[in-house]
Amino acid sequence: MTGDRSNDDADTETRRGLLRAAAGATVAGATGTAGCLGVTTPADVAARSEVSGNVGHFVGPGWLAENRDETVVLDARDAKLFREERVYGARRVPLDALAARESTDEGDAPDADAIAAAFGEAGVAPDDDVLVYGASVGSRVTRVAFALAAVGHEGSIRVLNGGLSGWNGRLGTGSRDRVPPTDYEPDPAPSTWVTREWLADRVGTFNGDGPGLVDVRVPEAYLAAAGADALNDDHDRHGHLPGAIDVHWVGNVAGRRMTDPGRLVRLYEVEAELDRSETVVVYGDDNVDPTSTWLTLKAIGFEDVRLYDGGFGEWANVEGDRGRYPVETATNGVLETDGSVGGDDGGGDFSCTG
Incomplete structure (x- = not known):
């Protein structure tokens, strides 16, 4: 086959x-x-x-x-x-x-x-x-x-x-x-992921002259909303990588199925303005949730999709010269998504038992 x-x-x-x-x-x-x-x-x-x-x-x-x-x-x-x-x-x-x-x-x-x-x-x-x-x-x-x-x-x-x-x-x-x-x-296959240093070398170019960058967390985490439950207490810093856009990964899922592909194309290619022929990197707080967006983008025809396996947890808590690994809280772009995850396959508060 x-x-x-x-x-x-x-x-x-x-x-x-x-x-x-x-x-x-x-x-x-x-x-x-x-x-x-x-x-x-x-x-x-x-x-x-x-x-x-x-x-x-x-x-x-x-x-x-x-x-x-x-x-x-x-x-x-x-x-x-x-x-x-x-x-x-x-x-x-x-x-x-x-x-x-x-x-x-x-x-x-x-x-x-x-x-x-x-x-x-x-x-x-x-x-x-x-x-x-x-x-x-x-x-x-x-x-x-x-x-x-x-x-x-x-x-x-x-x-x-x-x-x-x-x-x-x-x-x-x-x-x-x-x-x-x-x-x-x-x-x-290192072409499936990127590292902290790969990203640090490209800070200032994301969703501009360089790769597309998608933060898959809830908007409260992306924006470092004060007092939000979404903020991870283990992180030294809150916010997102400079230039990243926020598209919560649960929007990829409709109950137990993938969201309508036409809607996904509009979400990522039209609303998020990602180029399907260029490199797109996805990241979350960990290295599990962003794989939903990784596979979804590949499924609808994006050619080079990579995961930041270290996740925001690594970036936020890096030791040494943090000027090379900046975090920002300004709103670059938060795209509203609708979705719910059936069963126990992820999604936290968005889950329904089905």
């Missing part, structure tokens, strides 16, 4: 035209302001989660049903939910291991060895075609997808739109059957 790699090589201009017109790229039944699904029958739920048109990485239950035998299915939820009910044959991967970082002279970066070891323990081979699912398409799921890309995974990487609730096929329960581990040798 060529999977996402063939999608990436598809006719780029056709994709751009269709997406800009918000035509030919729809997620059945999804809207940018939807909350949790109104469930009728399993078939109805599955149908709402189907994906069509020029959308990369996200697939519906129908695709999984057709390709189940050739696909390694990874469950991004916690161990308790995994034991209660899961896609039959799925393997659970631990989020903590896949979010592991290592300290380098340039700043924090994904710990490729730790991440690869976690995939190897789950029996994943570098050339396996992989589908990841959770309770929804929240940031737990997208962190797994990013981790695969960061270690240079050779097979395709897909996410199940609608999460487990959209799957109406065979289910499994209890402890998983033991899958023999593999020796997963990472081939780190």
Whole structure:
């Protein structure tokens, strides 16, 4: 299977035209302001989660049903939910291991060895075609997808739109059957992330002459709103990287599905004025939530999207000459988003139980 790699090589201009017109790229039944699904029958739920048109990485239950035998299915939820009910044959991967970082002279970066070891323990081979699912398409799921890309995974990487609730096929329960581990040798892909020093070298150019920069946190954190619960007490400084625009990541998710792709194109390309042909960097307080925006941008055709894996936590607390790592609180741009994350796949107060 060529999977996402063939999608990436598809006719780029056709994709751009269709997406800009918000035509030919729809997620059945999804809207940018939807909350949790109104469930009728399993078939109805599955149908709402189907994906069509020029959308990369996200697939519906129908695709999984057709390709189940050739696909390694990874469950991004916690161990308790995994034991209660899961896609039959799925393997659970631990989020903590896949979010592991290592300290380098340039700043924090994904710990490729730790991440690869976690995939190897789950029996994943570098050339396996992989589908990841959770309770929804929240940031737990997208962190797994990013981790695969960061270690240079050779097979395709897909996410199940609608999460487990959209799957109406065979289910499994209890402890998983033991899958023999593999020796997963990472081939780190540094083009998927940036470091603190990479950003420091470009301060003053973001969303101008240099890369696009998106802060995925809530506006209160971006603006360092005094007394806001969103402010992290562990940070020495509050605000955002100079020049960053704020687009809260929950706007990517409509309940358990991805937001309508046409709306996402308008949000990021028209309202945020990001250039899909240029480098775009996303960051948050940590290295989990921003992966939602990382994968969303790639799915709607952005060509070079990277994650600041150290996150604002590293930037705000850096030691030494902080003049090289400035923080500002002025409003460069806060874009309002509507969204809600179903299940336990991230989103904090924005979650609904579904």
